[in-house]
Amino acid sequence: MATPNRTRRLANLLRRGANEKQETPPSMTDGAAWSLHGTALRRSREAAEAAQAIAAHSAKQRSAADVLHDRVHTAATRAQELAAGFGRVTDAFERLGLVALNAGLEGARLGETQGRSLLLVSDDVRSHVARGSESARELTATLGDVAADVNKLQSYVDQVRQGAQDASQEAARVAAAASDAERALVELESRIQHATGTDAQTAKLVADASEHAKALVSALGALGSTAPPRLVRNALRPALAPLLRMLAEPSAPFGDADEGAG
Numbered sequence: 182m183a184t185p186n187r188t189r190r191l192a193n194l195l196r197r198g199a200n201e202k203q204e205t206p207p208s209m210t211d212g213a214a215w216s217l218h219g220t221a222l223r224r225s226r227e228a229a230e231a232a233q234a235i236a237a238h239s240a241k242q243r244s245a246a247d248v249l250h251d252r253v254h255t256a257a258t259r260a261q262e263l264a265a266g267f268g269r270v271t272d273a274f275e276r277l278g279l280v281a282l283n284a285g286l287e288g289a290r291l292g293e294t295q296g297r298s299l300l301l302v303s304d305d306v307r308s309h310v311a312r313g314s315e316s317a318r319e320l321t322a323t324l325g326d327v328a329a330d331v332n333k334l335q336s337y338v339d340q341v342r343q344g345a346q347d348a349s350q351e352a353a354r355v356a357a358a359a360s361d362a363e364r365a366l367v368e369l370e371s372r373i374q375h376a377t378g379t380d381a382q383t384a385k386l387v388a389d390a391s392e393h394a395k396a397l398v399s400a401l402g403a404l405g406s407t408a409p410p411r412l413v414r415n416a417l418r419p420a421l422a423p424l425l426r427m428l429a430e431p432s433a434p435f436g437d438a439d440e441g442a443g
Contacts, residue, residue, distance in 0.1 A: 228359040253334050274317060277306065278310040288300035
């Protein structure tokens with residue numbers, strides 16, 4: 182059983198510890214603060230990884246857009262070449278129509294007997310020339326529409342390329358900012374550890390011990406005068422001696438609880 186002198190000593194040590202000036206700000210050793218620091222560090226690393234993934238994806242999109250741009254440019258050039266070719270076909274039909282017209286005039290000059298065959302051929306040729314010229318003009322107009330659509334597509338592809346490039350650059354800046362934030366948080370952690378002599382895991386354990394101590398005080402307060410003192414002392418005896426030694430000897434390791442209650 183704990184002697185009255187030892188009990189008074191423990192009470193005095195507890196009072197002295199409660200009245201001692203804190204050596205470090207609570208926020209520097211608070212487990213919640215360390216938890217927030219760990220969350221911020223983890224999130225900054227996740228942001229850097231996500232930004233790098235976005236940059237890589239944007240680079241792939243830019244590469245695909247470059248390939249599409251080259252193909253659209255080739256299609257636009259080909260459409261222009263076809264339009265020019267159909268323009269030459271139209272010119273050829275017009276010249277052929279002039280030849281047929283001249284043949285018809287020559288047939289009319291020869292008279293109905295000698296020039297009838299020439300007149301019939303001239304009419305037939307001019308009829309085919311008219312249909313061919315009309316078809317050539319329609320195809321030329323269609324190719325013009327196709328070329329206009331291809332030009333719009335090329336403009337859209339250029340916008341996609343620029344957007345992918347901008348996204349890649351922005352992602353690179355975000356990754357750099359996240360990396361800077363991570364380095365700052367690591368430096369902050371180092372400075373806090375140097376200033377407080379503790380780290381995240383130790384701070385968490387200290388916070389847990391503090392919560393357990395508060396719970397013990399609350400439980401003892403709830404007992405009041407209803408519980409027999411002997412029963413309370415017997416229940417607390419396994420913790421009294423180690424607690425007394427830890428409070429009396431600051432250099433003693435907290436994990437060593439082998440000393441008996443006495």
